[in-house]
Amino acid sequence: MDDEPDVFDILEGILFKEGYQLHYASNGYEVFKFLESSLPDLILLDVMMPDSDGMDICRKIKQIPEWNSIPIIMITALNSKETLAQCLEAGAQDFIGKPVSTLEVRARVRSMLRLKKQHDELEKSRQKLEQLLLLREDMANAVIHDLRNPVVVIGLACELLTLTNLTEKQSQKVNQIAFSAQQLNHQLNSLLLMAKLESAQEVLNPKPVNLSVLLQEVVNEFEAQTLKKAINLTAKIPEAKRLVMVDPDLMKRVLENLLNNAIKFSPTNGYVSIEVEYPVETNTVKVHVRDSGSGVKDELKQSIFEKYEIGQRFEGIAQTGLGLAFCKMVIDAHQGSLSITDNQPQGAIFTLELNAELQFVVAS
Secondary structure, eight states: OOSOHHHHHHHHHHHHTTTOOOOOOOSHHHHHHHHHHOOOSOEEEESBOSSSBHHHHHHHHHHSTTTTTSOEEEEESOOOHHHHHHHHHTTOSEEEESSOOHHHHHHHHHHHHHHHHHHHHHHHHHHHHHHHHHHHHHHHHHHHHHHHHHHHHHHHHHHHHHTSOOOHHHHHHHHHHHHHHHHHHHHHHHHHHHHHHHTTOOOOOOEEEOHHHHHHHHHHHTHHHHHHHTOEEEEEOOOOSEEEEEOHHHHHHHHHHHHHHHHHHSOTTOEEEEEEEOOSSSSEEEEEEEOOSOOOOGGGTTGGGSTTOOOSOOTTOOOOSOHHHHHHHHHHHTTOEEEEEEOSSSSEEEEEEEEEEEEEEOOO
């Protein structure tokens, strides 16, 4: 695409024997009109166009996602280093100086087309891989969905067995099976919910929630677990100063996950604290969950919220890499934040922050 037809004739003559098909556009309008209907493998663009700056056209082409991958060679009579640098900054991949050289034109065109072909092949491979990953994800979700039925049957069978005359040892085993089935069902539901959140299929059911009350319910649920492991659990739960608009079921599961993790990774006779904070300076509600475990390394503090990322392995502790990923997805869906910092002298602090609704401020 050049401002001088004779230059186009020269380029056409040079490239004709290579078997290339050329299209000529004399101004910026024709350039964009052509690109709207056809996507060339390469653009030869003159710096000096009749109605606009060629570099400006180059910048606009590179701003369109559908056109961004098309390589552009700028043709210019200005061969100063400043001009050539401006061509590259505008998004051009290469440049040819005037008067054009047959060998240079052929070499640079071949080079750019070779790169374009490699890019197209990589893009096709990426799309194919993406399709395969989506197919695998769909199959996995289907299997997870089907697994819930036998797990529910196991739970119901355990309930029926508890109604029969079982010995004490048999009763203990049945309770273990029932608890394991309950845990497995919880994991399956989390996986399905995460898949829905990722695909934006999960619809939140937000309601005004008193986070202090909800957190107290969660703390009460973990009383037996803390006693069994001799964990000193401290709960600082003041009266609510404001409410949050959240899905109560999902938010309760987030709090359960965070507290369960804190207890699981703290040593026997260790301590765990959970606190609700209503900052005066901001219209937010914060929850801090502190544990006395070994903490999280700095390089893992971001990746630990990704699916199947378990950070550091601990012997004797079941780790799936799903709990924190689930929490992060739910909090993100509520436009909140979930972060991790170091606890002192050891351990980690997980901080959950949610925006409160002014119309639901609790009167003191």
